[in-house]
Amino acid sequence: MNIRTKITLVHSLIIFGFLSSMAFIVLRFNNMHSLKTLELESVNALTELKALELKTILFSKRNQTLSLLLEDWIDSIRLFDYFYTKMLNNPAHKLLGKGESITRDELVSEWDFIKNHELNPLIGELEIAFDLSGEIRNLVGRTTINISRELIAEEFGSDSTMYLALSEIENKLARQRELLNLDVLASAEVFISELRLKISEYMISLLYTTIAIALFFQIAGSFFALHLSRNIRRNVAKMGDTLGEVASGNFDTKLDIHSGDEFENIAQNFNLLTQELWTRIESMKDMMLEVGNAVEHVNAAEEMEELMLRLAVKNTYADAGIFMGIDNGELYPKHTQGNFPPLTLTEHRILDPVTISGHPFFIRKNAEELPENADSNSQSFISSAIFIPLSSTKTMGVLALVHTKAGSFFNDLDYAYMCSYGDFISLTLDNLDRYIQLMNARKVEREISLAAGIQKSLLPEKMPVLQGVEIAAFSDAVKGIGGDFYDVFAIGGGKTAIIICDVAGKGVSASLVMVMIRTIIRSISSPEKRADRIMIELNRTISGSVGIDKFATTAIIILDSKNGIVSYSNAAHLPLYIFRGNIRRYRVFDTKGLPLGIDDNASFGHKKIKINKNDYLIMFTDGLSEVRSKKGAELGTPALLKFVARHADSSSPNELVQLVKSLVSEHSGGHEHDDQTFLALRVV
Numbered sequence: 001m002n003i004r005t006k007i008t009l010v011h012s013l014i015i016f017g018f019l020s021s022m023a024f025i026v027l028r029f030n031n032m033h034s035l036k037t038l039e040l041e042s043v044n045a046l047t048e049l050k051a052l053e054l055k056t057i058l059f060s061k062r063n064q065t066l067s068l069l070l071e072d073w074i075d076s077i078r079l080f081d082y083f084y085t086k087m088l089n090n091p092a093h094k095l096l097g098k099g100e101s102i103t104r105d106e107l108v109s110e111w112d113f114i115k116n117h118e119l120n121p122l123i124g125e126l127e128i129a130f131d132l133s134g135e136i137r138n139l140v141g142r143t144t145i146n147i148s149r150e151l152i153a154e155e156f157g158s159d160s161t162m163y164l165a166l167s168e169i170e171n172k173l174a175r176q177r178e179l180l181n182l183d184v185l186a187s188a189e190v191f192i193s194e195l196r197l198k199i200s201e202y203m204i205s206l207l208y209t210t211i212a213i214a215l216f217f218q219i220a221g222s223f224f225a226l227h228l229s230r231n232i233r234r235n236v237a238k239m240g241d242t243l244g245e246v247a248s249g250n251f252d253t254k255l256d257i258h259s260g261d262e263f264e265n266i267a268q269n270f271n272l273l274t275q276e277l278w279t280r281i282e283s284m285k286d287m288m289l290e291v292g293n294a295v296e297h298v299n300a301a302e303e304m305e306e307l308m309l310r311l312a313v314k315n316t317y318a319d320a321g322i323f324m325g326i327d328n329g330e331l332y333p334k335h336t337q338g339n340f341p342p343l344t345l346t347e348h349r350i351l352d353p354v355t356i357s358g359h360p361f362f363i364r365k366n367a368e369e370l371p372e373n374a375d376s377n378s379q380s381f382i383s384s385a386i387f388i389p390l391s392s393t394k395t396m397g398v399l400a401l402v403h404t405k406a407g408s409f410f411n412d413l414d415y416a417y418m419c420s421y422g423d424f425i426s427l428t429l430d431n432l433d434r435y436i437q438l439m440n441a442r443k444v445e446r447e448i449s450l451a452a453g454i455q456k457s458l459l460p461e462k463m464p465v466l467q468g469v470e471i472a473a474f475s476d477a478v479k480g481i482g483g484d485f486y487d488v489f490a491i492g493g494g495k496t497a498i499i500i501c502d503v504a505g506k507g508v509s510a511s512l513v514m515v516m517i518r519t520i521i522r523s524i525s526s527p528e529k530r531a532d533r534i535m536i537e538l539n540r541t542i543s544g545s546v547g548i549d550k551f552a553t554t555a556i557i558i559l560d561s562k563n564g565i566v567s568y569s570n571a572a573h574l575p576l577y578i579f580r581g582n583i584r585r586y587r588v589f590d591t592k593g594l595p596l597g598i599d600d601n602a603s604f605g606h607k608k609i610k611i612n613k614n615d616y617l618i619m620f621t622d623g624l625s626e627v628r629s630k631k632g633a634e635l636g637t638p639a640l641l642k643f644v645a646r647h648a649d650s651s652s653p654n655e656l657v658q659l660v661k662s663l664v665s666e667h668s669g670g671h672e673h674d675d676q677t678f679l680a681l682r683v684v
Contacts, residue, residue, distance in 0.1 A: 009224070020217060032206060034092040035199045041087040042192040048080035049188055074123060084111065084188065096198045107191055122175060235263040242270070276413060301432055306335045308425045309399065313337045316386075316414050318401040325397040326355060334397070341373055341380040341404060354389045354398055360422065361387040362415045376406045384409040388422035392430035399425070458518050460488050466496055469561045472653035473679040474661060482675035483510040484621050487518055493527030494562045497534070500679055501554035501596075502573065502621045513550050516542055517596070521556075531556040531569035532606035535593065539571070543600035551595040555619060564683065566609040566617070571596050574622060577641060579648050581614025581683075586641060616648050616656075617681040623674030627664050635667050644680075653680040 055076050088111065093104045235257050245253040253274070257267040305323050313321040320338030324331045331351055343351075354361050363369045363385040373382040384403040390396045399422060403409060463471045475484050483503040491497045499521055503510040517538065524537045535556055542552075555576060558567035568576055568589055575590035591605025611617070618641070625637040640660070647659055660678050 016217070020213070031092075031095055032203055034090075035095060035202060038087065038090045038092040039196055039199050041083060041090055042195050045080065045083040045087045046189065046192045048076070048083050052076045052080045077119065077123070081115065087192075096195075096202060100195070100198060103191065103194075107187065110187065231259060232263075235259060239263075239266070239270075301429060301436070302334070304429065304432060308428075309335050309337050312399060312401060312418065312421060316401055316410065316418060318410075319404040319408070321399070321401045323397060323399055324351075326395055329355075331355065331398060339404070340400075340402065341382055343370070343373070351387065351398060354387050355395050358389050358391050358395070360389060360415070360419050362410070364411075365409055381406070383407070386410055386415055386418050388418050390422060390426045390429065392426045394430075396426065396429055396433075458485065458487070458514060463488055464490060464496065466559070467494070467561045468564070468684055469559065469681060470653045470684055471498075471679070471681045472657045473677070474657050475675070475677040476661075477675050478623075478673065483514075484623065484675040484677040485514040485517065486619075486677055486679055487521070489522060489525075491525045491527050491558070494560065495527045496559045496561065497521070497525045498557040498559060498619075498679070498681070499554065500573065500619045500621065500677060501552045502623075502675070502677070503552040504550055504595075509550060513542070513552060513597075517552060517554070525558075529558070530606055531558045531567040532591070532604045534558070535569045535571055535596075535604040536602075539596045539602055539604070540600050542597050551597040553595045557617070557619075559681075564611050566611055568607045568609055569593065569604050571602075571604055574620060574625075574637075576609075577618040578609070578611065579616040579618065579641075579645055580612070581616070581648070582612060584645070586645070611683050613683050614649075615683045616644065617683075618644055619679045621675065621677040623676040624660075624664060624678055626674065627668045627676070628673070629667055630669050630671070635664070648682075653682050656680050 052073075055073050088104055088108045093101050238257060239255060242253055242255045255267040255270045257263045309321050309323040312318070318338070320340040321336070322333055322340045323335040325334040326332075353359070363382075366374055366382050366384060368374075370382050370385065373380050375381055376383070381404055382402045383406055386401045388399040388401075390399055399418075401410070401418065459475060463473070471488060473486055473488070475482070475486055477484065483505055484501070485503065486498075486500045488496065488498050499517075501514070501517060503513045503517075520541045521534065521538055524541070525534055535554070538554075552571075553573040554571040555573040556569050557576070560566070568591065570576070570591045571593040572595040575588045578587045578589065579585070580587055589607050589609055591607055593604035594602045620640070625635060625640055627635045629635075640663075643660070643663055644656065647656055651659060657678060657680055660680075664676060
């Protein structure tokens with residue numbers, strides 16, 4: 001019996017109980033109304049009986065004419081007969097039981113006998129006596145019979161005819177009183193008193209019975225409702241506990257309910273679901289194991305893709321599948337399994353959102369989604385389809401599975417299964433691609449490592465010892481091979497060449513340009529040449545030898561430490577900053593000029609600068625001033641120069657270089673985005 005039927009039965013029981021109680025109450029109230037009517041009739045009959053008794057007693061003592069007394073007395077008898085007979089003939093006596101009905105029948109017989117054999121003949125005799133005694137009526141008038149009889153005895157004697165007639169009338173009235181008192185009044189009073197008592201008891205019993213029946217139906221309905229709700233709560237609790245077990249990963253748990261209703265059906269279906277889930281999980285484990293084993297043996301990603309497609313078709317019981325790659329945003333078929341129908345006009349409408357959004361697409365029953373493939377009589381018919389995007393760090397393609405037989409459809413479990421499988425193979429293919437790239441990159445890394453070693457060897461191993469000057473520098477590359485470069489070397493005649501440059505780009509190509517610049521500038525530098533002359537020759541040599549995208553911003557200083565003279569030229573590099581020790585202010589020096597390698601006829605400006613004791617010469621690349629914090633705030637040239645000025649008096653160039661490195665590292669949090677080179681020279 002299902003739950004709906006059980007609930008309907010409980011509702012029906014409650015409604016039936018309510019209606020039965022109401023019907024019983026209505027019926028009982030009808031009985032109570034009948035008994036109250038009977039009680040009222042008995043009261044009326046008793047009242048008329050008392051009135052008749054009183055009139056009979058006072059008949060001979062009332063000051064009234066005999067004819068009126070007799071008429072009033074007879075009317076009272078008839079009125080009592082009416083109410084008494086009505087009360088005795090009321091069918092409500094049956095409600096009080098068989099004994100009451102027998103007593104009532106006896107009273108009816110008794111009253112009929114008294115009325116017909118004693119009361120009515122006596123009334124007739126009195127009527128005849130009054131009709132024959134016209135002289136007596138005239139003599140009595142409105143005087144009572146007792147007084148009239150005494151007056152007649154005084155006047156006519158006690159043996160007179162009128163006296164004897166009045167005595168006879170009084171004897172008949174006495175007989176009437178005796179008849180009413182002994183035969184009617186006593187039995188009627190007893191009967192009516194007992195009747196009212198029985199009516200009262202019956203009504204109390206009726207009230208209790210009605211309440212008991214109503215409570216019975218309500219309690220019975222509540223009991224069944226409580227029993228049903230308890231069963232429902234118990235089954236719901238079982239389901240909750242079992243679902244909790246399954247949610248925690250225990251698929252061996254079974255939902256054991258034998259209630260014969262929907263809960264039992266739910267339990268059976270739930271157990272089938274957990275069994276199917278467990279089967280799918282085991283299948284997924286087998287697939288992952290097979291893919292994992294295959295990774296160790298396949299030689300290319302294409303072999304792995306073909307294996308993954310074959311496993312997907314096999315484990316979803318699909319009729320066909322296709323693995324589509326992506327090239328320049330366009331999908332193309334790479335591998336197929338089975339007879340995959342062509343996707344015509346709807347291909348882009350379905351597949352483009354899959355590749356763009358990265359969300360899978362599920363067609364449970366094909367109708368409007370693939371209208372060109374909805375004809376079951378066509379060879380291109382598709383009844384159900386799943387499209388899974390393959391993407392990790394990039395979109396790699398789409399895995400599509402279809403059913404091509406009418407009435408054959410994928411379910412939600414197949415869809416969820418393939419979504420998880422799609423994530424797995426996406427990561428696997430991405431890792432495989434990374435592995436292949438890594439293996440290729442290792443070759444490049446070895447080359448880069450060699451080039452980085454060469455680049456590092458281009459930087460001075462240690463600064464030369466100069467007369468009256470202290471110098472220090474650092475250069476950090478973001479990648480293994482950077483684009484920044486500096487050099488310090490003697491050129492004879494007590495002069496020293498100092499160069500700093502920033503080559504566009506990074507990596508090996510930038511390193512090659514640096515090698516070229518270092519080699520050329522060392523070969524063309526001489527003590528008699530100014531910085532601008534060296535810059536012109538350097539530019540003419542490298543222009544045309546490197547691409548225009550490999551230009552280099554460069555600054556050259558020719559230091560005459562003996563005379564305290566600097567020859568300075570700049571090729572679009574950052575200016576030369578000199579912190580004058582005597583005035584504790586910066587002087588900025590810059591010259592016009594294009595970056596090296598752009599125009600072989602370019603000219604470069606020159607400045608001759610006098611340096612004094614305690615002056616600090618500062619040169620750096622833009623990677624230092626443009627370093628950003630995690631929140632994106634740039635360090636900036638002013639902040640860098642203020643920092644140098646604050647430590648200039650108390651720090652040597654070597655110490656200052658280390659302080660600047662710490663400043664940059666703290667500001668960026670260790671996440672630099674460009675090469676950084678800093679050079680500091682102090683006149684001592």
